[in-house]
Amino acid sequence: QSVLTQPPSVSGAPGQRVTITCTGSSSNIGADFDVHWYQQLPGTAPKLLIYTDIYRPSGVPDRFSGSKSGTSASLAITGLQAEDEADYYCQSYDSSLSGVLFGGGTKLTVL
Amino acid sequence: QVTLRESGPALVKPTQTLTLTCTFSGFSLSTSGMCVSWVRQPPGKALEWLALIDWEDEKFYSRSLKNRLTISKDTSKNQVVLTMTNLDPVDTATYYCARIQGGSYNWFDPWGQGTLVTVSS
Numbered sequence: 329q330s331v332l333t334q335p336p337s338v339s340g341a342p343g344q345r346v347t348i349t350c351t352g353s354s355s356n357i358g359a360d361f362d363v364h365w366y367q368q369l370p371g372t373a374p375k376l377l378i379y380t381d382i383y384r385p386s387g388v389p390d391r392f393s394g395s396k397s398g399t400s401a402s403l404a405i406t407g408l409q410a411e412d413e414a415d416y417y418c419q420s421y422d423s424s425l426s427g428v429l430f431g432g433g434t435k436l437t438v439l
Numbered sequence: 440q441v442t443l444r445e446s447g448p449a450l451v452k453p454t455q456t457l458t459l460t461c462t463f464s465g466f467s468l469s470t471s472g473m474c475v476s477w478v479r480q481p482p483g484k485a486l487e488w489l490a491l492i493d494w495e496d497e498k499f500y501s502r503s504l505k506n507r508l509t510i511s512k513d514t515s516k517n518q519v520v521l522t523m524t525n526l527d528p529v530d531t532a533t534y535y536c537a538r539i540q541g542g543s544y545n546w547f548d549p550w551g552q553g554t555l556v557t558v559s560s
Contacts, residue, residue, distance in 0.1 A: 361544055362544055362545070362546075364545075364546040364547075366486075366547070372552075373535055373550040373551065373552055373553050374486065374535070374547070374550055375549075375550070376546055376547065376548040376549070379545075379546040379548070380545075380546070385548065417485065417486055419486075419546070419547070421543055421544045425502050426499070426502065427488060427499060427500070427501055427502060427543065428476070428488035428491070428543055429488065430478075430485060430486040430487065430488060431485070432485045433485045433486070
């Protein structure tokens, strides 16, 4: 069981906005460790989507945005497209475990 | 361009030791701030962090797997090796290596394509 909790699934119609949450605790997100997000298309390796809470790597559309508050972080996707259908993972660091944490992943379905 | 590629056996028997190699290009593990990490993903399940090695040869392990893992580097060959002992069918997964810059707090980018390891007799 991941210490970073994500909803197993979210869905939305093309053009809509969806949000994926990543809930942690005082030893990880709440301790102000950075949160990073990855997109994993079916059958492929994860790809960096958001780093250090809010920053997009070059080439990632501005439809993707990240935020963080307290012990949670969120990934928002606006203007949903069919190609956004994938699994999304959050990642942070945990001081109690002294190691890297991944969330349990969220499967996005574009209806 | 930074690339990483995992290699190793596709099939391992229970109780055996797994040795995986990550061969990378486009950066050097002797450069300050550079790190390589291993992550695995059982079929249909979430990502799980395993281990990280940094430019100073400092090593960090998942607490739950620490006793079974060893990570090492060969800077001259641009390779990082992960060994996992006493394999069990639950260790069946795709194993990825990825670069991190600056340490465990930072992000994984890029990732290798992954290598599927099946543990079965």
